[in-house]
Amino acid sequence: MSVRALKVAGMDDTLEGVDDVGGSPLRQGDIWTEHEYEQLIEWLGDGVTVAQIAQQLQRTPGAIHAQIKDLIPRDADVAMRGNAGRESWLREQLANDPHYDWRTVLRSRTDRRFWSADDDQVVRLGWSDGTLLRQIAVRLDASESQVVQRIIDLGLAVDVADIVDRLGATPGGCVEARARLLRAELAEAVYVLHRPWLQLAAERGHGISQGRTRLGKPVENFIHRQRRTFTRPRNFIQDT
Numbered sequence: 203m204s205v206r207a208l209k210v211a212g213m214d215d216t217l218e219g220v221d222d223v224g225g226s227p228l229r230q231g232d233i234w235t236e237h238e239y240e241q242l243i244e245w246l247g248d249g250v251t252v253a254q255i256a257q258q259l260q261r262t263p264g265a266i267h268a269q270i271k272d273l274i275p276r277d278a279d280v281a282m283r284g285n286a287g288r289e290s291w292l293r294e295q296l297a298n299d300p301h302y303d304w305r306t307v308l309r310s311r312t313d314r315r316f317w318s319a320d321d322d323q324v325v326r327l328g329w330s331d332g333t334l335l336r337q338i339a340v341r342l343d344a345s346e347s348q349v350v351q352r353i354i355d356l357g358l359a360v361d362v363a364d365i366v367d368r369l370g371a372t373p374g375g376c377v378e379a380r381a382r383l384l385r386a387e388l389a390e391a392v393y394v395l396h397r398p399w400l401q402l403a404a405e406r407g408h409g410i411s412q413g414r415t416r417l418g419k420p421v422e423n424f425i426h427r428q429r430r431t432f433t434r435p436r437n438f439i440q441d442t
Contacts, residue, residue, distance in 0.1 A: 226262075227256070227260045227261050227265075228260040229259065229260040229261055230260075230261060230265070233355055234269065235319075236316075236317070236318045236319050237319070238259055239269070239273075239305075239308070239316075241255075241258075241259065242255060242259070242266070242269060242270075242273075243273070243296065243302075243304055245258075246270070246292060246293055247293070247296035247297065247300070249293070252266045252267065252289065267285040267288070267289070270285070270288050270289055271285075271288055271311075272307075272311040272312050273292055273304050273308055274288055274291060274292055274307065274311075275307055275310070276311065278291060305318070315348045315352075317352055321352075322352070322356060324338065324341060325338065325342070325349065325352050325353060325358075326356065326358065328341075328369070329358045329359070329368070329369070332368060332369065333369065334369055334370050335349060335350070335365065335366070335369040335370055335371050335372075335377065336370075336371070336372050338369070346371060346372060346375060346376070347376055347377055350362050350365050350377055353365055361384060362377060362381045362384060363381045363384045363385055363388070365377075365381075366378060366381035
């Protein structure tokens with residue numbers, strides 16, 4: 203969408219993409235997609251303001267500036283100060299070089315992996331076909347942990363244990379260790395859940411009528427927390 207199209211759409215005067223309840227952008231905190239990056243680059247090159255881009259992408263202006271920083275090579279960024287300088291540099295770069303290789307820059311600047319639509323297709327097909335996790339990782343030049351997280355982000359699996367059960371993992375690697383730890387945590391939680399509620403109530407000094415209400419939901423919440431804990435990489439276990 204060009205600057206003219208954005209002005210015709212009246213973006214400056216609308217609240218499209220804003221949560222009616224909290225007033226926050228609808229996609230605030232969501233993972234950036236390749237299409238969003240492509241739109242960001244296009245609009246920056248067309249002279250669209252950061253505020254307009256933020257509104258159209260349903261992001262905050264701060265999020266737009268953070269991505270602009272990641273789209274600038276480190277050696278160039280060192281000499282800049284503030285968001286205005288980075289924004290100006292990138293706009294000028296895009297004006298002088300329509301084929302600016304922002305994908306390579308983004309991959310070099312961020313600790314997280316940039317996932318293209320083609321990468322996601324490989325992940326989806328690998329999951330559907332039951333391809334071994336290490337084979338998917340090699341095909342994408344990614345770590346097993348990165349592939350695991352992407353599978354979860356795409357909604358294909360709930361946690362690392364589900365993924366390892368389906369695709370396997372390198373024995374002794376960090377993904378296999380995380381799955382093993384999660385299974386142990388869940389086994390303990392299930393054990394607690396299936397203990398007689400009356401016995402647990404007695405141990406905690408609750409009456410019989412309070413046993414179910416005070417113990418049932420907390421235990422279920424505990425299991426849910428354990429599953430969520432292991433959906434993202436543990437800092438103390440590194441890739442091998």
